[in-house]
Structure formats: C-alpha cells, structure tokens
Amino acid sequence: MLRHDPLANPEPLIRRVYAYVAYRVGDGPDAEDLTSETFERAIRYRKSYDPKKGEPVAWLLGIAKRCIDGRGPMVELASEHADEPVPSNLEEDTIRRLTVGRAVGALDERDRELIALRYGADLTARQIAELLGARTNAIEVALHRALGRLRETFGPEADSEPVRKREASR
Amino acid sequence: MRYWRRRHEFDLEAELRAGRPEPSPDFVRRLDAEVRESGRTRVGGTLRVALVGALTAVMLMALAGVGGVGYAASAGRDAAVSVKRVVTPREVVRVLKKSPAIDQYAKKPKKKVKKVKKAKKGKGAKGKVRARTRPPFTG
Numbered sequence: 001m002l003r004h005d006p007l008a009n010p011e012p013l014i015r016r017v018y019a020y021v022a023y024r025v026g027d028g029p030d031a032e033d034l035t036s037e038t039f040e041r042a043i044r045y046r047k048s049y050d051p052k053k054g055e056p057v058a059w060l061l062g063i064a065k066r067c068i069d070g071r072g073p074m075v076e077l078a079s080e081h082a083d084e085p086v087p088s089n090l091e092e093d094t095i096r097r098l099t100v101g102r103a104v105g106a107l108d109e110r111d112r113e114l115i116a117l118r119y120g121a122d123l124t125a126r127q128i129a130e131l132l133g134a135r136t137n138a139i140e141v142a143l144h145r146a147l148g149r150l151r152e153t154f155g156p157e158a159d160s161e162p163v164r165k166r167e168a169s170r
Numbered sequence: 171m172r173y174w175r176r177r178h179e180f181d182l183e184a185e186l187r188a189g190r191p192e193p194s195p196d197f198v199r200r201l202d203a204e205v206r207e208s209g210r211t212r213v214g215g216t217l218r219v220a221l222v223g224a225l226t227a228v229m230l231m232a233l234a235g236v237g238g239v240g241y242a243a244s245a246g247r248d249a250a251v252s253v254k255r256v257v258t259p260r261e262v263v264r265v266l267k268k269s270p271a272i273d274q275y276a277k278k279p280k281k282k283v284k285k286v287k288k289a290k291k292g293k294g295a296k297g298k299v300r301a302r303t304r305p306p307f308t309g
Contacts, residue, residue, distance in 0.1 A: 005209055007205050007208075007209055008209065010201070010202050010205040010206065011198060011202050014193065014198050014201050014202060014205075015192065015193060015198065018191065018192070018193040018197075018198075019190045019191050019192070022190075022191030022193075023190070023191065027191040031191065031193075032193065032194075032197050035193065035197075035201070036201060039201055039204070039205055042205075043204075043205060043208045093189075096185065096188060096189040097189045097190075097191060097192075099189070100185060100186055100189035100190070101189070101191060104186075115186065119183065119186035119187055119190060120190050120191070122187075147182060147183070150182060150186075151182055154182070
C-alpha cells in the first residue's frame with residue numbers, strides 16, 4: 001500500500017544534489033537556493049517518482065537540471081566564499097575546493113554538466129547516460145575529453161598524469 | 171593554480187571528488203528537517219486512509235456474517251423498483267389505450283393494399299412461340 005519514498009533518507013541526497021548544482025552554478029547561496037528549489041519540487045511531486053525508472057538521486061538530479069536550465073545562464077561560477085577568511089585547519093580543503101571549482105567553471109556548459117554529474121553527484125557513466133538520454137559509450141568518451149580539457153587548465157603537472165579512463169567509466 | 175604545482179602527485183579525478191562542493195551543515199540540517207517533516211505528514215495521511223479502509227472492511231465482514239449484506243441488497247432492490255414505478259408513466263398509458271371509447275371511436279388503421287406485380291410480357295410470349303414451332307406429339 002505504501003510506495004517507496006524517494007526522500008526517506010534526505011541527507012546524502014541533499015549533499016549530492018548540492019555538489020552537482022554547485023559544480024554547475026558555483027558554490028554558495030545560489031547553489032543552496034537551487035538545491036532547496038529542487039527538494040521543494042521533489043516534495044510536491046514525490047508521488048510521481050517511479051522506482052523502475054531509476055534511483056531517487058537520478059530523479060532528483062533531473063529536477064535539479066530543470067531548475068538550473070529554467071534559471072538561465074549564471075553570471076558568477078566561482079565560489080561566493082572566495083574572499084571570506086577561513087580557519088587555518090580548513091585552509092587546504094578550501095583552497096582545493098576553490099581551485100577545482102574555478103577550473104570546472106572555466107569549462108563549457110556541456111563539460112561542466114558531465115563533471116558535475118560524475119564527480120559532484122557521484123553518478124556512474126551508465127546513470128548519466130540514462131539521465132541525459134545518451135549512450136553509455138558516448139558519455140564515457142565525452143567525460144574523458146572533458147577531463148582532458150580540465151587537465152589543460154591545471155598545467156603541465158596535470159598533463160603528465162595518465163588518463164584514467166576506466167575510473168571515469170565506472 | 172600554485173596549489174597544484176606544489177603537489178608531486180596529481181590525480182585529477184581524486185581531486186575532483188575530494189574538492190567537491192559541500193553545503194553548509196546548517197543548510198543540510200534545515201533542509202533535511204523540512205523534507206522529513208513533509209514525509210511524516212504524507213505517511214500520516216496515508217495511514218489514516220488505510221485505517222478507514224480497514225474499519226470499513228471489518229464492518230462489512232461482520233454484517234455479512236448475520237446476513238446483513240443480503241438484507242441491504244434486497245432493500246436496495248425494492249427501493250429501486252419503487253422509484254422506477256413512480257418515475258415511469260408506462261402503465262397509465264396502457265389503460266387509456268384500452269378504454270371502450272377508444273375501441274369505438276378511435277381511428278382505425280388503414281389497411282395496406284398489396285401491390286400486385288404485373289406479369290412480364292416477354293417471357294410467356296416467347297414460350298408460346300416455341301410451343302407453336304415445335305412439331306406435334308404423335309406418340
């Protein structure tokens with residue numbers, strides 16, 4: 001009688017959706033707003049969730065994608081917290097996030113979306129393919145290329161590292 | 171980018187995972203509470219509907235045990251017949267049609283005159299001609 005509730009355990013879902021949104025539009029209040037909007041819509045349409053069509057996170061990311069697309073192009077992709085003072089023990093983490101965020105923000109829309117889905121929302125290439133309505137193989141190739149372009153933004157150290165295609169396609 | 175240059179080993183995918191944006195704990199807590207609250211309301215509503223359904227089923231079963239369902243069905247059927255009798259005027263019309271006045275003065279329906287088909291000319295004539303041309307039977 002009671003159907004499977006896609007939002008039964010919301011915390012990990014919130015983190016994954018936020019990471020995806022933040023990779024797309026930049027870390028900060030905009031990402032929080034879009035995440036809230038996504039969950040608001042999910043609560044409203046939770047009855048429409050069909051477990052046969054995929055996992056709850058894929059369903060939520062679909063909603064998040066529509067929310068982002070509905071908002072139009074975002075102006076600022078870098079973190080809003082970039083100039084805020086941070087405690088010293090968090091320095092390395094913060095620098096890492098800022099650097100990754102800036103590098104991802106420099107990519108084009110399509111590459112950014114793939115990186116956000118793969119490394120922000122932690123989806124597999126197959127799940128991304130299902131979500132975007134593409135073939136898994138095509139997504140693997142596109143991800144590989146997006147990573148290549150991202151490496152270029154990091155300089156020669158990044159270029160020397162071998163490309164881990166298998167991990168990208170996991 | 172200096173941060174990256176300082177590092178000896180570079181694993182872009184690991185860095186992308188480690189450096190993925192994290193929401194503030196306060197935001198997570200607030201949204202989590204909101205989502206859980208909405209779920210609780212929904213489950214409460216569903217449970218109420220389920221409880222009402224179960225109670226109805228139990229009552230029906232208890233009534234069926236003492237023949238209450240059959241009694242209710244026949245009462246319903248009687249009510250339907252009564253309503254039908256009141257609503258449909260068919261019986262009254264039938265009585266009026268059978269009154270003596272109508273028997274005596276009512277317009278009688280016209281008798282239908284059957285059309286008689288005329289015999290075709292050609293066929294018979296042809297037969298006669300053939301009989302005439304045939305030689306007489308001599309035994």
